[in-house]
Amino acid sequence: MNWRKKTEEVVAREIMRFSTYSLILILVFIIAVIFVKGFSSLTPDMVLKTPQGGFYYGGEGGVLNAIVGSIYIACGATLIAIILGIPAALYINVSLTRYKRLKNIIRFFLDALWGIPSIVYGAFGFTLMLLMGMNASLLAGIIVVALLITPIMVRTFDEILSTIPRGLHEASLALGSTRTEMAYRVLFKQGFSGFITAVLLAFGRGIGDAASVLFTAGYTDLIPTALDEPAATLPLAIFFQLSSPIPEVRERAFAAAAILTIIILIISLAARYLSARYSKTNLR
């Protein structure tokens, strides 16, 4: 009788073990390929210089323009997403606690926005720019990426806020908080690790997305100095160089990919550290 349970147990455990480790293996494999292929091009020049003459045919220079452009766009867009996202997520969880249906409708729309492919955002942004007579620019890129990542930000933060026990809401209201005080002084703190996760996801999506900035931010070999100038981005730098017939240039695409991966890893580590540090006071 017992052997059935035992085999069941073993099989289930092995399946879980296999899935977990194969995911990690895939990640390691991807990173390895990028670094091996890009290694010889991953020089200080690559990170410290903008493209010089003939860069795209194997000449001197680096992708500093794209690194700076990507960071500008991702930071600008994340900032907008935070400014819009915090009140929105808190609103859903505080003012709408009584209105289940409205809450579900809003969540449905946000999920739908999350699911729209980024090329659609890019096309939408492009249309809007034409209507407003704007050129491809840092500002346009920031706005479109912000549109892309705000729903991610709101929904991720919202998911965490919605797990906060009702008892904590009750406790803070019973002490005499208004709903706003409860939202910003208690729930925001309690959901802080979720907030950090939300920022991280939004930033990661923003810095890595190519389709939304393709038409809106443009591309340039220069480092943008104003919001109305075009800006290069790492995903597009990868895309352009990878489509080159020259092997050295394709190698540089992998170096750029490695740089993008490193930026994302640094942000993830920082986020983990921050959320561990600031959620020590939280109810578990």
Add this chain to the structure above:
Amino acid sequence: MNSSVITDTNLSEINLGIRGNGHPPIVSVKNLNVYAGNHHILKNINLDIPKNKITVLLGPSGCGKTTLLKCMNRLTDLYHELKVTGDVWIDGDNILKSNDNIAALRQKMGLLSQRPYPLPMSIFKNVAYGIKLKGIYDKKLIQYNVEKYLREVGLWEEVKDRLHQPAVGLSIGQQQRLCLARGLAVRPQIILADEPTSALDPISSKIIENLFKELKKNYTIILVTHVLRQAVRLADHVVFMSYGEIIEEGAPADLFKNPATEKLREYIYDGN
């Protein structure tokens, strides 16, 4: 009133008069009904809570004790499915009808729930939180009050060296006393305690019980409990509920020795 017509309602009003015996009620619940869809959770509750006494709410699980407490500080607002009608008078204010500044009205009552919910901040800030909400920002005054209320619940000696550490690091029993301290710090008149000892060990429970005996000099306490012995130890007034109705109420000596209804008798003897 025509005394020859004695209806159910004025009978209970006469009872209210007798029960008060000199103690003016501080909370007065009138014709309170709570519905959740078709479910009639509280059925025409009329209840007076005597001042500076411990009133114990007893009754089988699901009879509406927690809901009754939540009506008193209008935490029912948080639940869209609940429909509340009737009046709850507290110190001259109709809690259920008042629309302005419900936050300030809630400060007339401190809440102690079944399990402690420390705010996500330090021990000190947990107590300071409500004090600041009252508009007190003077550092010295806040410090003075934090110490005062932590002493009042007997927690000061245990936490004075780690005031700035997270409150969640305390044991459950300590957390519950912290929650009591932070509730007292907003200077309520009434303490609403919903099975405050059910998650605690016997020693912590004893501490809370003894605190309540002290606190009733200055506060009115409404206590929900499932522990009959606790009710006997603490109650000045007992309210027995079943299926959303008040079945019996009175002094504990009368009620426990000679229960007038079959329901209460069953509840008392099945509990043992």
